[in-house]
Amino acid sequence: MFTFAKIPRRVHADSQRGTAIIMAMLILLVLSVIGVYAVSTSTVEMKITGQERGFQEAFYTADSGEPLGIYVTNLIIHNNFDDATDLVAPWSNVVQNSTFAELYNATRNANTIYDSSADINISSAGQSTALGLPTYVLLLVDIDRLQSQHLPGGGVEFASGYESIGQGGGGDVGVLYAVDSVGRFGLRGAESRVNIGYLYVPGLAGGE
Numbered sequence: 001m002f003t004f005a006k007i008p009r010r011v012h013a014d015s016q017r018g019t020a021i022i023m024a025m026l027i028l029l030v031l032s033v034i035g036v037y038a039v040s041t042s043t044v045e046m047k048i049t050g051q052e053r054g055f056q057e058a059f060y061t062a063d064s065g066e067p068l069g070i071y072v073t074n075l076i077i078h079n080n081f082d083d084a085t086d087l088v089a090p091w092s093n094v095v096q097n098s099t100f101a102e103l104y105n106a107t108r109n110a111n112t113i114y115d116s117s118a119d120i121n122i123s124s125a126g127q128s129t130a131l132g133l134p135t136y137v138l139l140l141v142d143i144d145r146l147q148s149q150h151l152p153g154g155g156v157e158f159a160s161g162y163e164s165i166g167q168g169g170g171g172d173v174g175v176l177y178a179v180d181s182v183g184r185f186g187l188r189g190a191e192s193r194v195n196i197g198y199l200y201v202p203g204l205a206g207g208e
């Protein structure tokens with residue numbers, strides 16, 4: 001038999017079911033927001049990590065240009081080379097003819113290392129591979145002769161040719177060069193620049 005006493009309980013049960021659905025939807029919404037935020041944060045962190053790696057690669061590439069510039073400087077001066085054809089591969093393919101005059105001129109050149117006028121231009125995959133560099137990097141090196149200077153404690157200072165760090169009077173004079181290197185990480189477009197001074201001492205093994 002139907003009675004009015006059962007009606008409140010039935011209404012109460014229906015309201016409980018509606019509350020459960022609303023709560024479930026709210027929880028689902030909160031979880032969805034948390035999930036979207038987590039995915040967005042992960043994406044940003046991955047981009048930051050990628051950019052940081054790109055700049056590290058660019059720095060290491062630029063840093064590798066310093067010993068290359070010093071090696072080329074010694075190679076040309078020690079052998080009295082006149083132009084790039086005197087060099088053997090792979091150096092003959094990456095060293096520009098402007099380098100040879102700049103190693104002996106006392107004034108800094110007007111060329112910028114950000115274009116093809118760099119003294120050492122490693123811009124192709126074949127050139128990079130030949131020098132042990134990744135194919136996706138670019139390396140530009142500019143070498144400039146800054147000045148010559150007398151070295152303290154040498155034969156000139158003591159009016160003799162035997163106290164010098166070199167033999168005779170040759171080691172009394174040092175030539176200061178600037179080696180400016182730019183490395184670019186091709187995959188991410190990152191770029192780094194490193195500059196050092198190199199003191200070349202004639203008559204001393206290795207030039208340093």
